[in-house]
Amino acid sequence: MSKGLPKRSEDYSLWYNELVKKADLAENSAVRGCMVIKPYGYSIWEKMQAELNRMFKETGHTNAYFPLFIPKSYLSKEASHVEGFAKECAVVTHYRLKNAEDGSGVIVDPDAKLEEELIVRPTSETVIWSTYKNWIQSYRDLPLLVNQWANVVRWEMRTRLFLRTAEFLWQEGHTAHATAEEAKAETLQMMNVYAQFAEDFMALPVVRGRKSANERFAGADDTLCIEAMMQDGKALQAGTSHFLGQNFAKAFDVKFATKEGGLEYVWGTSWGVSTRLMGALIMAHSDDNGLVLPPKLAPIQVVIVPIYRKDEEFEAISEKANEIMADLRKVGVSVKYDNRDTHKPGFKFAEYELKGVPLRIAIGPRDLENGTIEIARRDTLTKEQFELASLPIAEKITGMLEDIQKSIYEKAFTFREEKTTEVNSWEEFKEVLENKGGFISAHWDGTSETEEKIKDLTKATIRCIPLARKEEAGTCILTGKPSEGRVYFAKAY
Amino acid sequence: MSKGLPKRSEDYSLWYNELVKKADLAENSAVRGCMVIKPYGYSIWEKMQAELNRMFKETGHTNAYFPLFIPKSYLSKEASHVEGFAKECAVVTHYRLKNAEDGSGVIVDPDAKLEEELIVRPTSETVIWSTYKNWIQSYRDLPLLVNQWANVVRWEMRTRLFLRTAEFLWQEGHTAHATAEEAKAETLQMMNVYAQFAEDFMALPVVRGRKSANERFAGADDTLCIEAMMQDGKALQAGTSHFLGQNFAKAFDVKFATKEGGLEYVWGTSWGVSTRLMGALIMAHSDDNGLVLPPKLAPIQVVIVPIYRKDEEFEAISEKANEIMADLRKVGVSVKYDNRDTHKPGFKFAEYELKGVPLRIAIGPRDLENGTIEIARRDTLTKEQFELASLPIAEKITGMLEDIQKSIYEKAFTFREEKTTEVNSWEEFKEVLENKGGFISAHWDGTSETEEKIKDLTKATIRCIPLARKEEAGTCILTGKPSEGRVYFAKAY
Numbered sequence A, B: 001m002s003k004g005l006p007k008r009s010e011d012y013s014l015w016y017n018e019l020v021k022k023a024d025l026a027e028n029s030a031v032r033g034c035m036v037i038k039p040y041g042y043s044i045w046e047k048m049q050a051e052l053n054r055m056f057k058e059t060g061h062t063n064a065y066f067p068l069f070i071p072k073s074y075l076s077k078e079a080s081h082v083e084g085f086a087k088e089c090a091v092v093t094h095y096r097l098k099n100a101e102d103g104s105g106v107i108v109d110p111d112a113k114l115e116e117e118l119i120v121r122p123t124s125e126t127v128i129w130s131t132y133k134n135w136i137q138s139y140r141d142l143p144l145l146v147n148q149w150a151n152v153v154r155w156e157m158r159t160r161l162f163l164r165t166a167e168f169l170w171q172e173g174h175t176a177h178a179t180a181e182e183a184k185a186e187t188l189q190m191m192n193v194y195a196q197f198a199e200d201f202m203a204l205p206v207v208r209g210r211k212s213a214n215e216r217f218a219g220a221d222d223t224l225c226i227e228a229m230m231q232d233g234k235a236l237q238a239g240t241s242h243f244l245g246q247n248f249a250k251a252f253d254v255k256f257a258t259k260e261g262g263l264e265y266v267w268g269t270s271w272g273v274s275t276r277l278m279g280a281l282i283m284a285h286s287d288d289n290g291l292v293l294p295p296k297l298a299p300i301q302v303v304i305v306p307i308y309r310k311d312e313e314f315e316a317i318s319e320k321a322n323e324i325m326a327d328l329r330k331v332g333v334s335v336k337y338d339n340r341d342t343h344k345p346g347f348k349f350a351e352y353e354l355k356g357v358p359l360r361i362a363i364g365p366r367d368l369e370n371g372t373i374e375i376a377r378r379d380t381l382t383k384e385q386f387e388l389a390s391l392p393i394a395e396k397i398t399g400m401l402e403d404i405q406k407s408i409y410e411k412a413f414t415f416r417e418e419k420t421t422e423v424n425s426w427e428e429f430k431e432v433l434e435n436k437g438g439f440i441s442a443h444w445d446g447t448s449e450t451e452e453k454i455k456d457l458t459k460a461t462i463r464c465i466p467l468a469r470k471e472e473a474g475t476c477i478l479t480g481k482p483s484e485g486r487v488y489f490a491k492a493y
Helices: A012-022 A039-058 A079-085 A125-135 A180-200 A247-251 A276-285 A311-330 A345-354 A365-370 A393-418 A426-435 A448-458 B012-022 B039-058 B079-085 B125-135 B180-200 B247-251 B276-285 B311-330 B345-354 B365-370 B393-418 B426-435 B448-458
Strands: A026-028 A035-037 A069-071 A091-094 A097-099 A106-108 A113-120 A144-153 A167-177 A207-210 A222-229 A235-245 A255-257 A263-265 A267-274 A302-306 A335-337 A359-363 A372-377 A383-387 A420-422 A439-443 A461-466 A486-490 B026-028 B035-037 B069-071 B091-094 B097-099 B106-108 B113-120 B144-153 B167-177 B207-210 B222-229 B235-245 B255-257 B263-265 B267-274 B302-306 B335-337 B359-363 B372-377 B383-387 B420-422 B439-443 B461-466 B486-490
Touching: A012 A026, A012 A276, A035 A039, A035 A167, A039 A144, A039 A167, A039 A180, A039 A276, A079 A247, A125 A144, A125 A167, A125 A247, A144 B144, A167 A180, A180 A207, A180 A222, A180 A235, A180 A267, A222 A276, A222 A393, A222 A461, A222 A486, A235 A247, A235 A276, A247 A267, A267 A276, A276 A393, A302 A311, A302 A345, A311 A335, A311 A359, A311 A365, A311 A393, A345 A359, A359 A365, A359 A393, A365 A372, A372 A393, A393 A420, A426 A439, A426 A448, A448 A461, B012 B026, B012 B276, B035 B039, B035 B167, B039 B144, B039 B167, B039 B180, B039 B276, B079 B247, B125 B144, B125 B167, B125 B247, B167 B180, B180 B207, B180 B222, B180 B235, B180 B267, B222 B276, B222 B393, B222 B461, B222 B486, B235 B247, B235 B276, B247 B267, B267 B276, B276 B393, B302 B311, B302 B345, B311 B335, B311 B359, B311 B365, B311 B393, B345 B359, B359 B365, B359 B393, B365 B372, B372 B393, B393 B420, B426 B439, B426 B448, B448 B461
Parallel strands: A302 A335, A302 A359, A420 A439, B302 B335, B302 B359, B420 B439
Antiparallel strands: A026 A035, A069 A113, A091 A113, A091 B091, A097 A106, A144 A167, A167 A267, A207 A222, A207 A461, A222 A235, A235 A267, A255 A263, A359 A372, A372 A383, A439 A486, A461 A486, B026 B035, B069 B113, B091 B113, B097 B106, B144 B167, B167 B267, B207 B222, B207 B461, B222 B235, B235 B267, B255 B263, B359 B372, B372 B383, B439 B486, B461 B486
16 A cells, blocks of 8 residues: 655654544544544544543542533633633534525524523533532532543634544543642642553653643643653643632532531542544654554554465465464454455555554465564564564563553653753753754743743743752743743643 | 332332432433433443443444534435434534623624534434545445444433433444445344343343334434333333435445446445433333342442441451452452441441342341341342352352343333233224333234324324234224234333
8 A cells, every 4th residue: 555644854744644544543524623533543542541441440530421511601600711711612502403495405493592502512610510519518428539521622723633623532520629638639640640641551751740820721720731742842731630729619609518517618620631642642653654553552453464375375374373363362462364365465564554553463375384473563663583483472472562662652752851951041942942842941930921922932832840840940041030940841732 | 318219100200200310320400401420320321331332343343433513504415314303403603702892791702603504413424424425435445334422412392311311422333335235234233232232231121123114213214123111101212223225325425336346325324322221221120219220230239238336346347348349359240348437227228229239238247146148139129148158159149140130131021021912903002002001012004194193193103013023914903904914002202
């Protein structure tokens, strides 16, 4: 198969778009800004969901489901939330269609106008806290630890598959607690769950940090985040976890009777990751030949391709392939035997490279004679002849898969480190931003004014204040005012 | 805990509504017709999803995701589809809100009117077939076997939790095939998958049948269905599987190159089940004490309640409970130990009865002395003293869970059989419908006119033409015209 992928070095953005389409991950739909997630892409998302869902349950959360629609008035109840979210929304104004009298098709029935418009949820804090009001009476009802898997809509003007779409899939956790300390601990815990997921499963190193006030979630007192570095030197926010203080409890009047007999507002958190993670996964590891998937999230971990001319060769190879498959499945490796006779081996090789299958086994007649197989690694594009008698195949393959998982992470980690630069002056800042990109670790005076000025001048934003930063007095790169420590700037997706 | 459930015999409808709320399954939201699925209810739905998803994958289907919004014009492309679905829909007309100039809150921005209105999907045939046009070129691309888990919206005027809500969760399978035969086989296969799921997991006997033309899906050439009987003698359609012929292929111009070099329209199917199954599950088995859940779908299969006065008793009981839990978890039984000291055993017993936990184990100090435990069955409300030395506890419990699963099914089956009546005259039909309810097996002349007349006169509809019906000549109960066989009438949800 002809891949015809553009090179990353020539047009990173085009390379990404083409890869997403050609690897059968997603495509644009006829509805502006909404994507179709294709079966192969969705199967990666399902693997992500399964792991995240397990991690949420292990930390005591249960799933539930809340309405798609939010009454318009709800959005106004929390003052800063409305500023952030009551903008680019899909608004439902009518509830019926009818046939046009002139027979030209269906039209919106003007008699079916809603008294109050409904907003397709851009996020669910308001509808969930309006529900929590009835669920929470006493300290015995706390903590309330709920997650929802859902679709949300934000009417973005410029969309890109997975990274920014009008509709996207996500999970949103919404918890309620008796004390600020507990809620803050939950906020931190879930940020760490996201970081662990990104690093262990996506093989994606992330910086754990805190958002500046400017970049904070609308309605939160504090936003923690994980930030990743893409191959083009741009940062990508991969997950956020918000400490909501008592803001939504006050907006929706959610109080609880304390153990001591008092009545207090509840403390809240919310946290989410979305199909945007698919974009991060693709951009972090893939190359000019196509996707590179970490084995833990690859729908197919191993593909076996037979190489033959005669039918009897095919039969003998298939027998060997079936043996290998049985051995691999026993240890939980997902393996596919591509025995299609409609495509040649070369076509298949290219296809599985494009789709990022971590290991490819090729078996030909000579292999059968010699008791060997050829194993090719997708991440390094290296091949080796493997003697089947030398080691049980299951052991060989699981070892290689583990190695690939680790190796992909390390490669991304090294890249991220190389793309992180400390600067100490405004000239240096501009120079690095323009020529090298990546994270720029620099002193900032802590004001929103300076942050905005830097953004206006360079398009770089504060990605986060790293939680692990060392205390270090310094002077702001722009204003020269005193600073308490370095923050990470970058251009971002 | 005081359950305060109305009795089924007094007000079945109220009993259902109260049960759904009190057992923490779901509740109405502030958005008219939209429900909140609470964590306990959602955990049952998750178990249903997991089994169905497995069955879909075992029959070769993969999941994908298509847009929430459908351009209004799409609905008009298939003539009968538009009649069925372009009615009570949520219509998005605008994409932005703004602050009102008088400071009164947010208003819809009149400048942000969509050129073409978008419909929140009531079902996705149109948007999916418009996508399939690009996915299908040749016979090599067929069959295309895709499923989607999603939310859909139908603006119902009268709603009931799970049974009929404006927004509901479902899965919709959409497949494309090279021949009518293959598509028909798929339609039948998926109806059988649904029937098997209902019977094996929900313990719900169903009639497998075919819809009359009147009740057929809008856009289908044939609709197969499974129909269940509720305790009040009303039928409930639990799942449908549609043979779409070439209707959507023609509407969206989806053709494929045949092996022989021709160009033909593709044949389609679609099939779905929804959170309505939750309603069926609840209504089929539950009693005046609360939910009765089949063990295979119960989020908690066994609960252990300690009965004690002194702390040292509690400690000794907890030790025993932990042993039992470990043994049960080893064999995959989900078990909860309710060691709350804030509630008395009687309260806990009532709570788990209400929530339908299949087995309850109580352990008191005397049990410890005697080497016994008390095991109570939720379905029969019977208790027994069990000697722990007589049989490994895991064996005892798994045996009882299997027995409950079977027994609930058999009870529902016997009930359904008793509620199925053959009638041979119009007088008999009316009499049975009024006094006994249930399925009425009767001859019908095969015309839509007669079907509608019967519906107008009695509110009974043809639930299905059973696939297993025997050929039997007869005369229509209403018109006396000749009939080829009996069909099932009932009042229905």
